[in-house]
Amino acid sequence: MALFGLGAPKKDEEGLYSYTVRDIxxxxxxxxxxxxKVLLIVNVASQCGFTTQYQGLSELHDKYKSKGFEILAFPCNQFGSQEPGTAGEIKSFAANRGAKFQIANKIDVNGTSEEPLYNFLKSEQGGFLTKDIKWNFTKFLCNKEGKVIKRYGTSTEPSTFDQDIAAALA
Structure with a gap:
């Protein structure tokens, strides 16, 4: 009986930390x-107009890594086919833009083939009108306990949430 939450399945207590993904x-x-650690999870694409954000992401990573901040980037080809490359090409592209943070395997962030981690992220911090990811470079900030505390849209430049990272690290 699920009336008033009785008998409803319990949410996985591990939340964010219960997921395993594939790296690049x-x-x-x-x-x-x-x-x-404070973790920023972002879906990326090498042929997107927002690809310049790799630089800002790299700067944040370099600035806060020693204080316990990490970035996990997920290449995604769902939006305008802007990440068509192979794993090797994606890795090289990211490295050429100064990315020293973790790059994961290419995934889908919406739909029937969606990476389960992204279903969790979106359930924790929905977007405007729907929970779906609208485009590349949507970012999720998670605190040290694994709670998703902020979601930033595609056009939000990494430098604009520097203070949110600093606050989460404090």
Whole structure:
């Protein structure tokens, strides 16, 4: 009986940390490795007009990494086919833009083939009108306990939420 929440399934207590994804090399990447860190998760694309955000993301990563901040980027080809490359091409592209943060395997962020982690992220911080990701470079900021605390849209430049990262690290 699910009346008033009685008998309803309990939400996984591990939340964010219960997911395992694949890194850009196809190896398992347990999100639990980020426990105790502030984590920014972002869907990226190498042929997107917002690709210049790689620089801002890299700057934030360099600035706060030693304080416990990490970025996990997920290449995604769902929006305008703007991430058509192979894993090697994506890796090289990101490295050429100064990205020293973790790049995951290419995924879908919406729809029937959606990466389960993204279903969790969107359920924690819905978007404007719908919870769906609208375009590349949507960003989710997670605190040290793995709670999604902010969602930033595509056009939100990384430098504009520097203070949110600093506050989450404090």
């Amino acid at each position: 090399d196809g190896k398992n990447l347990d999100i639990a490795k980020y426990r105790g």
